[in-house]
Amino acid sequence: MKTHYILRRVLTILCFLVTFYNPASAQNSFKAVADTIDLYPLLPIVFNLLANDTLPAGDTISFIQGYGSPYIYGKTDTNFTTTFYLYAFGCQSEVNGTYKIHLKSGNTLSAPILFRIHDQSTSYLDINNVRARFNASGLHFSFENADYEVPKGSGKTSLFSNSLWIGGKDEQHQLHFAGEKYGQGTQSSSHIKHDYFPGPKMDSLKYENLRDTVWDYIWNLKKSEIDYHRAHFWEAGYTPIHDILTWPGNGDTALGQAHKLAPFSDRNADGIYDPYDGDYPEIRGDQALFFIFNDDKLYHSESTGKKLGVEIHGMAYGFDLPNDSAFKNTIFLQYKLYNRSQNTYDSTLLGVFSDIDLGYANDDYLGCDVERNMYFGYNGTPVDGSGQSYAYGENPPAQSVIILGGPYMDPDYLDNPRYDLNGNQLCDFSVNGLNFGDSIVDNERFGLQRFWSITNMFFNVNPYPTYADDYYRLLSGKWQDGTSLIYGGNGHPTFGGYGPACNFMFPGESDTLNWGVGCAPPNGPVNWTETTAGNNPEDRRGVGVTGPFTFKPGDVQEIDIAFTWARDYVNPGPLASVDKLRLMVDQINKSFVNNKLPNGDPIYGINAQHSSSTSVINIYPNPSSDQVNIDFGNEYMPVNTTLELMTSHSNCIKKLTLSNSQKSVVLNLSDVPSGFYFIRITAQGSPVIKKVVVIH
Numbered sequence: 090m091k092t093h094y095i096l097r098r099v100l101t102i103l104c105f106l107v108t109f110y111n112p113a114s115a116q117n118s119f120k121a122v123a124d125t126i127d128l129y130p131l132l133p134i135v136f137n138l139l140a141n142d143t144l145p146a147g148d149t150i151s152f153i154q155g156y157g158s159p160y161i162y163g164k165t166d167t168n169f170t171t172t173f174y175l176y177a178f179g180c181q182s183e184v185n186g187t188y189k190i191h192l193k194s195g196n197t198l199s200a201p202i203l204f205r206i207h208d209q210s211t212s213y214l215d216i217n218n219v220r221a222r223f224n225a226s227g228l229h230f231s232f233e234n235a236d237y238e239v240p241k242g243s244g245k246t247s248l249f250s251n252s253l254w255i256g257g258k259d260e261q262h263q264l265h266f267a268g269e270k271y272g273q274g275t276q277s278s279s280h281i282k283h284d285y286f287p288g289p290k291m292d293s294l295k296y297e298n299l300r301d302t303v304w305d306y307i308w309n310l311k312k313s314e315i316d317y318h319r320a321h322f323w324e325a326g327y328t329p330i331h332d333i334l335t336w337p338g339n340g341d342t343a344l345g346q347a348h349k350l351a352p353f354s355d356r357n358a359d360g361i362y363d364p365y366d367g368d369y370p371e372i373r374g375d376q377a378l379f380f381i382f383n384d385d386k387l388y389h390s391e392s393t394g395k396k397l398g399v400e401i402h403g404m405a406y407g408f409d410l411p412n413d414s415a416f417k418n419t420i421f422l423q424y425k426l427y428n429r430s431q432n433t434y435d436s437t438l439l440g441v442f443s444d445i446d447l448g449y450a451n452d453d454y455l456g457c458d459v460e461r462n463m464y465f466g467y468n469g470t471p472v473d474g475s476g477q478s479y480a481y482g483e484n485p486p487a488q489s490v491i492i493l494g495g496p497y498m499d500p501d502y503l504d505n506p507r508y509d510l511n512g513n514q515l516c517d518f519s520v521n522g523l524n525f526g527d528s529i530v531d532n533e534r535f536g537l538q539r540f541w542s543i544t545n546m547f548f549n550v551n552p553y554p555t556y557a558d559d560y561y562r563l564l565s566g567k568w569q570d571g572t573s574l575i576y577g578g579n580g581h582p583t584f585g586g587y588g589p590a591c592n593f594m595f596p597g598e599s600d601t602l603n604w605g606v607g608c609a610p611p612n613g614p615v616n617w618t619e620t621t622a623g624n625n626p627e628d629r630r631g632v633g634v635t636g637p638f639t640f641k642p643g644d645v646q647e648i649d650i651a652f653t654w655a656r657d658y659v660n661p662g663p664l665a666s667v668d669k670l671r672l673m674v675d676q677i678n679k680s681f682v683n684n685k686l687p688n689g690d691p692i693y694g695i696n697a698q699h700s701s702s703t704s705v706i707n708i709y710p711n712p713s714s715d716q717v718n719i720d721f722g723n724e725y726m727p728v729n730t731t732l733e734l735m736t737s738h739s740n741c742i743k744k745l746t747l748s749n750s751q752k753s754v755v756l757n758l759s760d761v762p763s764g765f766y767f768i769r770i771t772a773q774g775s776p777v778i779k780k781v782v783v784i785h
Contacts (some may be wrong), residue, residue, distance in 0.1 A: 106439075112776050118143050121190055121200035128175040129207045130305055131298040137170045138188055142200070149193040159278055161204060177272075177280045178210045178287065178305060179224045179232045211285060212307035215241060216376035216407040217417045218282045219654065221248075223405050225287045225307050225380040228252045228269050232280060235446055237484075237519075239418060239654045244481055247466075247654055249490040250444040250515065253424055254632070255384075255399060256561040257434025257640055265434060266394030266557035267384035270630075271440060274390050275555060282390040290383045290400040290429040292345030300344075301386070308332045308351070308370070308379040315369050315704030322367050329364045336370045337381065338362025347429070351379055351402070374406030375695050385429070394557030398430025413687050415673035416680075419653040421493075423690075426646045436634040438564040439648055443490045445629060448481040449474030452626040454619040456667075457540040457593050459600040462521045463653075464540045464633050465489040468663035469619070469626025472607065486656035487666040489674055491679045493649040494523045495535030502739060502767065502778070504530050516608040523682065531779035539566055539592045539634035541574070542619075544627065552642060564634050566592060576611040578622050585622060587613035595619055651677055708768065712782035715759045719768065721752050732756070735767040758783050 119141040126136050127559050138153065149772050155163050160177035161184065189199040210225035222236035229251045230237040237248035254268030267284040274282030288304025310332050319324070321327050328334070338353040339362050340346025348360070358369040372379070383400045392480060402425040411418040428434070445466030447453055452473065452541035457464040467487040474480025477697050498505075498518070507525040509515055520526040521536030541563060543553060554560040559569060566574050568581055578585020580594050589612060592605040603609055614621065640646065655670035676687075684691050708721040719732070732754065742761065747754060756768070769778045 093415070109239060119145050119192075119196055119198055121188075121198045123201045123203070124172060124188075125205060126205045127205045127207060129302055129536075130174060130175050130178050130180075130210070132175075132302070133322045134173045135170055137191075137557075138165075138172060138202075139169050142190070144190075144523050145192070145194070145196070147720065148196070151191040151193050153190055155186065155189060155202070155347075158186065158204070160281070161186070173204075175204075175206065175208075178208060178226050179280060180206045180208055181232075182206050182208075191196055208305060210305045210307065210450070211310045212378050213286050213418055214376060214378055214405050214407055216311070216409050217241075217411070217420070219404070219418065219420050219652075221408065221420055221652075222686065223307060223378050223380065223403075224306055225382060226270055226283060227380075227382045227401065227403065228280070229405075237282065237652075245448050245481055247445065247447050247486060248443065248652065249446040249450070250442070250630075251412045251652075253401070253648075254440035254442060254560060254564065255397065255426065255437065256394070256440075256557065257397065257437030257637075257741055258562060259432045259434060263395060264557055265397040265432070266392055266561055266562055267389060267397055267399065268394075268440065268442065268560055269391045270444075272391060272554065283387070284389040284391045284394065285382045285384055285401070286386040287380070288386075289350060289381050290385045290398060291429075293385070295344040296386045304337075306380070307334060310370060310372055310377055310379075311448075312372065312375045312377075312546060318364065318369055319367070322364060322369075322753050330606075332363050333370060336362060336364070338368070338370075347400070347427070350381065372406065373404060373423070375409040377404055377406040379404050383429075389557070391555075392557045392560055394560070396430075397434065398428065400427040400429050400430065401425070402427070407685060410687065412654075415653065415676040416687065418655065418673070419677055422652070423648045423693075424648050424650075426496075426640075426648075428642055428644045428646075431642050433642065434640040436637045437496075437640040438561070438634055439491060439496060439646075440560070441492065441563050441633045441635075441648075441650060443631050443633075445488050445631065446491070447473060447485060447488060448479055448553055450628045451476055453629045454595075454624070454626055454663075455538070455542040455629045456595040457599070457630050457631075458671065458674070459493070459537070459593055459596050459605055460521055461599065461671065461678065462493065462537040463489045463491040463674055464537070464631050465667065465670060467667050467670075469624075471662050481656075484656060484658050484661065485663050485666065486654055487663070487670040489651075489653045489670055490631070490633060491653060491674055491677065492535075492537040492633055492635055492650040493651050493678065495648055496638045496646040497531075498533045498535060499639050500531040500778075502530060502735075504528055505533050514602065516602045516604050520602060520604045523716050528779065532777065535635045535638075536609060536636060537593075537633050538595055540596075541596050541632045541634070560572070563632065564636075566590075566634075576606055577613050577617055579624070587611070595622070595644070621737050623626045649681070651676055651681070706777065708779055708781060712784045713758055714783070714785055715757070716760055717756050717768075717781055718756050719756060730772045731772065733769045733771075734761070734781075735769055737765050737767070 122141040145616040153215050162174045163171045165171040184204040186202040187199050191197050214221045218240050220238040220241040230248045231250050235246035235249040237246050237446035252269045272280040288301050318333050337351045338352045352360045352371040354369050380403045385396050385398050394544050405422045407420045408416050452470045453466050468485035472483050473485035505525050507519040523534040524532045554563050573590040574580045575586040575588040576591040577587040580586050597618050646773050655673050657665035657669045730747040732745045733741045761783050763783050766781050
């Protein structure tokens with residue numbers, strides 16, 4: 090357990106002097122009896138600890154002390170009735186505590202309290218060689234201790250914490266930010282201060298803790314369970330399992346929730362999720378966890394940032410491929426971000442915060458690989474730890490965080506190329522971005538745009554971000570003194586940096602085009618690692634950044650992440666595992682780009698934006714003289730899908746709204762002058778744009 094996570098186990102519920110007389114007690118007996126209390130996150134429970142106790146006649150109570158979890162608060166009134174309050178999500182199912190009665194006569198007696206915690210905000214992804222804890226409010230892989238175990242069953246962990254940061258500026262240039270490190274705010278206890286809250290965004294007056302317990306939940310499903318449901322839903326007496334039956338396909342619009350929430354296959358295209366009608370959840374992988382959280386419910390007590398009004402749908406998933414070393418040691422995480430506010434945020438940046446702890450946490454290094462879209466942790470010594478049960482020992486592994494696909498870039502009505510006319514890789518966003526040069530307009534996605542290693546080393550320059558401005562400054566590539574990250578040393582002139590300004594810390598030699606330093610060589614050695622910086626191995630945290638983009642009301646953005654673990658059991662030293670990690674990450678990246686697993690199955694299904702029916706449309710004939718057929722394959726169009734015919738100057742000359750029962754449409758072009766045009770189809774998320782040529 091880290092030193093800043095060692096929590097005080099004693100919570101004083103009450104310490105005051107009052108007088109209590111018990112006329113029902115006929116003898117000088119003194120007996121305290123154990124109590125059991127059921128607690129739900131954020132819901133107050135009133136309980137009388139003395140109701141089943143026996144107190145001496147005529148004596149007085151001096152005070153009551155309560156001992157339990159630091160996440161349980163209690164306040165006792167003058168009638169000795171205590172209101173208990175659990176103010177953290179993710180606590181263990183049972184917490185043992187005690188209370189002690191002190192009498193004026195000097196007698197004391199104590200009894201145990203069993204707090205039964207009713208909290209389903211935590212679940213585990215464990216389909217392969219990884220067992221990873223996810224929390225419904227978006228702060229993953231730990232509560233008090235690390236809970237990202239790999240190999241599964243080993244008792245050894247490689248990640249301590251992971252969360253998503255988002256910041257952007259509104260029309261008045263006011264910064265809005267949400268993000269968590271450990272849920273600490275400015276105090277030492279974790280998982281208490283939050284920027285995110287379980288559930289979808291609602292009307293501000295409709296949030297209630299009791300109602301929100303529905304969303305303090307993670308839906309955990311396997312592909313085999315969904316397949317069984319699809320084969321048997323029509324049978325008499327069939328009842329779907331709980332997480333299929335309660336799948337949150339629709340929100341309560343009377344509360345201000347969106348009508349469509351979790352992705353599902355709508356068998357009769359009525360827009361209503363009904364498993365008894367054959368509808369079923371759409372998931373990725375052989376096992377998936379689904380959860381929804383928002384930044385809108387309450388004040389941001391972790392970062393103090395202004396609310397964005399963002400709703401985030403998370404899906405963590407993995408594949409049952411035990412014979413594939415890359416996929417069996419990798420889990421995936423997709424976030425879809427919905428702007429449910431009325432604000433347009435420009436310069437919006439996403440950050441992925443990760444505390445990579447490889448077994449023993451205090452002997453680690455961090456690095457990044459620009460062209461592989463990853464940052465990673467590896468051991469700074471040949472042996473991890475010094476014999477601790479949780480340390481990996483010899484042949485220590487390496488752990489990566491990969492930005493498989495960042496948010497969609499702002500539209501420019503072009504299919505931006507990846508290569509120049511001579512077939513050479515361009516030195517621009519296409520170095521590690523997705524969908525460049527694929528003949529589809531405006532589907533380009535960012536890759537990893539920036540990487541920071543943040544530590545407690547440089548208090549006068551780059552302390553942990555505390556407030557929203559600190560977080561956003563870091564996402565923007567600035568130290569806390571306002572200067573830019575520069576190449577070399579530890580990225581600052583005071584700490585060996587030799588420049589110029591750059592985007593990636595400790596890239597080694599992975600940026601072959603020097604894209605992160607403006608496509609020109611740095612002012613000193615290219616090979617930049619923690620070793621060349623002369624750092625001692627220590628506890629490390631990293632932030633990968635992607636963006637910027639414009640986030641308009643109603644927009645949907647997404648980010649796809651993977652976590653890959655590798656260990657070379659043959660060759661000694663920590664860098665051997667890094668070499669193996671690079672090979673595995675190459676396979677993961679290639680499979681994601683091609684949407685193809687080693688066994689030939691797809692990685693993502695029809696619920697993914699970039700594999701939805703709008704991205705596989707077929708337009709023919711093209712060129713055309715009188716009409717064009719637009720075929721959406723085997724998929725029905727979502728509700729409110731629009732089709733627009735645009736000129737090359739982005740003027741809309743025809744617009745259709747498609748019904749959700751259409752699989753194709755015929756567009757009349759007989760009245761359209763000859764020329765080049767674009768067909769823009771907008772369903773959910775970013776539009777898909779195709780070129781069409783009209784010749785008369």
